[in-house]
Amino acid sequence: MNAILRLRSGARRLKRIWDNLLAHLHDAHSFAQGSGLLSDRSASSKAAQVLKTAHRLEKGLALPNPRPGFGSGAAELLRVQLQQHFSASGADWVWKAGQDALVRRAHHARGVSAHTLSAPMSAREVQAAARGEFPALVGIRRSVRQFAPGPVPWGCLQRASELAAMSPSVCNRSGARVWVVTDPAQRERVLALQDGHQGFGDRASAVAIITVDTTVFHTVGERHQAWVDGGLFAMTYLYALHHQGLGTCCLNWCVTPATDRQFKRSIGLPPHEAVVMLVAIGRLPEQFTVAHSPRRPLSEVMRTLEGRV
Numbered sequence: 001m002n003a004i005l006r007l008r009s010g011a012r013r014l015k016r017i018w019d020n021l022l023a024h025l026h027d028a029h030s031f032a033q034g035s036g037l038l039s040d041r042s043a044s045s046k047a048a049q050v051l052k053t054a055h056r057l058e059k060g061l062a063l064p065n066p067r068p069g070f071g072s073g074a075a076e077l078l079r080v081q082l083q084q085h086f087s088a089s090g091a092d093w094v095w096k097a098g099q100d101a102l103v104r105r106a107h108h109a110r111g112v113s114a115h116t117l118s119a120p121m122s123a124r125e126v127q128a129a130a131r132g133e134f135p136a137l138v139g140i141r142r143s144v145r146q147f148a149p150g151p152v153p154w155g156c157l158q159r160a161s162e163l164a165a166m167s168p169s170v171c172n173r174s175g176a177r178v179w180v181v182t183d184p185a186q187r188e189r190v191l192a193l194q195d196g197h198q199g200f201g202d203r204a205s206a207v208a209i210i211t212v213d214t215t216v217f218h219t220v221g222e223r224h225q226a227w228v229d230g231g232l233f234a235m236t237y238l239y240a241l242h243h244q245g246l247g248t249c250c251l252n253w254c255v256t257p258a259t260d261r262q263f264k265r266s267i268g269l270p271p272h273e274a275v276v277m278l279v280a281i282g283r284l285p286e287q288f289t290v291a292h293s294p295r296r297p298l299s300e301v302m303r304t305l306e307g308r309v
């Protein structure tokens with residue numbers, strides 16, 4: 001009897017391993033087909049390349065000390081991408097975003113101060129809006145890449161984590177975790193393998209690593225749940241920090257499995273936690289600027305399956 005039970009349990013285990021493998025192969029196949037990984041033929045993939053290059057220039061202008069003449073390679077690339085985009089899609093919002101970035105970058109190359117070319121903000125304006133109605137908080141949250149010196153109060157970080165933990169999660173499994181570092185040496189170690197913080201990360205008084213403990217998931221169907229639950233947690237975390245008058249910038253964790261493993265080993269993160277993103281956190285300077293980042297129009301964002309216009 002025992003042997004039969006063991007056989008059955010072994011067979012169930014093998015089936016789960018097989019299903020998991022198939023699901024990952026399916027994900028890899030869908031990603032390769034849908035994304036621009038193998039080819040940039042789809043219009044939406046090409047448009048995303050334009051936005052990405054334009055953002056490189058806009059972000060450069062919003063750094064504390066943009067290098068004079070920075071971005072000549074990106075500007076060259078953007079010119080080519082824009083020509084192709086214009087032939088395919090005309091002067092739509094993506095084209096305009098790219099043109100605006102090129103013009104601003106050209107002004108900077110001619111000696112105009114970057115601070116007059118990126119979007120101006122002030123701590124007072126942000127703090128007032130952040131304490132108002134929800135749309136005001138959403139409207140004023142921008143990625144901040146210019147931080148004032150001084151520590152971020154530990155209580156604010158605790159409060160933000162407490163509020164983020166109120167985010168929904170699948171079956172209330174509450175897998176999200178946030179690891180916070182404030183010590184400069186630790187911050188350096190945490191940022192060492194991240195590729196999007198250059199020029200401002202070292203001025204963030206705190207860096208958070210948002211992870212999800214994958215031990216809370218059990219089925220093949222839940223293989224992406226960490227990114228969903230972690231993304232929801234991260235959004236609440238950002239709003240909670242901005243609501244308290246702080247500035248944040250998400251930092252991508254788009255890395256290879258080898259880098260991910262190296263990162264976890266180097267800072268002692270448990271291997272079963274999925275890293276969702278890092279967040280640079282700091283105090284807002286009295287006056288600062290943020291990158292222009294135009295948004296996709298509502299007509300493209302909101303759709304219906306019901307045939308309404």
Ligand SMILES: Cc1cc2nc3c(=O)[nH]c(=O)nc-3n(C[C@H](O)[C@H](O)[C@H](O)COP(=O)(O)O)c2cc1C
Nearest residue numbers: 055141142143195196197249250251252253277293
């Ligand atoms: C998951 C994620 C990762 C990001 N990674 C970076 C990054 O590595 N470096 C950076 O400067 N900005 C990063 N950003 C910020 C985006 O560039 C920014 O959200 C976008 O341009 C929109 O601008 P806004 O946040 O000011 O509204 C990231 C944003 C998200 C959501």
